[in-house]
Amino acid sequence: METVILPTAEEVGEMAARVVADVVRRKPTAVIGLATGSSPLGIYTSLQARVERGELDFSRVRAFALDEYVGLAASHPESYHSVIDRTVTRPLGMDRALVHVPDGTAPDLAAACRHYEHMIEDAGGVDVQILGIGANGHIGFNEPTSSLASRTRIKTLTPRTREDNARFFGSLDKVPTHCLTQGLGTIMRARQAVLVAQGAGKATAIAAAVEGPVSAMCPASVLQFHEHATIVIDDDAAAGLKLASYYKHTFASKPGWQRV
Numbered sequence: 001m002e003t004v005i006l007p008t009a010e011e012v013g014e015m016a017a018r019v020v021a022d023v024v025r026r027k028p029t030a031v032i033g034l035a036t037g038s039s040p041l042g043i044y045t046s047l048q049a050r051v052e053r054g055e056l057d058f059s060r061v062r063a064f065a066l067d068e069y070v071g072l073a074a075s076h077p078e079s080y081h082s083v084i085d086r087t088v089t090r091p092l093g094m095d096r097a098l099v100h101v102p103d104g105t106a107p108d109l110a111a112a113c114r115h116y117e118h119m120i121e122d123a124g125g126v127d128v129q130i131l132g133i134g135a136n137g138h139i140g141f142n143e144p145t146s147s148l149a150s151r152t153r154i155k156t157l158t159p160r161t162r163e164d165n166a167r168f169f170g171s172l173d174k175v176p177t178h179c180l181t182q183g184l185g186t187i188m189r190a191r192q193a194v195l196v197a198q199g200a201g202k203a204t205a206i207a208a209a210v211e212g213p214v215s216a217m218c219p220a221s222v223l224q225f226h227e228h229a230t231i232v233i234d235d236d237a238a239a240g241l242k243l244a245s246y247y248k249h250t251f252a253s254k255p256g257w258q259r260v
């Protein structure tokens with residue numbers, strides 16, 4: 001696991017976008033894993049700028065979102081179908097038919113989860129997975145004590161996650177109680193993962209994920225077992241890391257070609 005600490009949230013987005021851009025440049029039909037929430041927005045903005053400058057083409061890129069709320073119509077502005085369309089598919093000029101989000105309104109949710117896993121496999125797996133992290137250490141919506149081997153399934157959101165996401169819905173009671181989420185086992189199959197975090201509110205979760213024991217109590221800590229995971233964070237999110245100066249030294253000492 002490589003941890004890259006940068007001074008500002010903007011630089012975090014820029015660096016993580018570089019990781020994704022490199023994959024798409026090498027493979028124009030790449031499969032990318034998409035996170036929602038605030039953390040990855042800087043990545044998407046930075047990728048959009050590259051598309052607008054004509055440096056990058058997402059028209060053949062395929063994508064799978066990590067998660068979706070249960071019971072929210074795809075047309076609801078806060079469904080991840082809508083959020084992904086608004087913040088990723090349209091800005092990057094992607095083909096809607098190639099962008100997938102779990103179906104949280106399916107009559108048989110368990111079957112929808114199995115189908116989603118099959119679609120990822122049929123696409124050849126995820127080339128690069130973008131991740132944010134919850135204040136409680138979740139990735140996707142794999143809340144603490146999620147099986148480290150889990151696959152796409154229904155999860156109950158913790159009160160903490162619902163409170164954190166109430167800002168998108170205007171009030172807590174409007175936040176759905178359940179979601180479909182790729183499992184930790186699903187995420188771990190991605191060939192590369194890049195997790196971004198900004199701000200002091202993520203410092204405890206980042207410390208547990210990077211330097212804590214691998215434990216279902218901090219689901220993101222499973223990334224310690226990933227062969228190509230990069231954690232890109234700002235100074236505030238790095239505040240709880242014991243070895244922060246070591247990570248900075250390691251990154252600064254790298255020759256340019258080896259960075260991330």
Ligand code: F6R
Pocket residue numbers: 034035036037038039040066067131132133134135138139140141
């Ligand atoms: C949502 C997802 C979540 C978020 C996490 C952080 O698709 O994957 O794990 O990344 O809840 O959310 P923000 O970025 O809004 O703090």
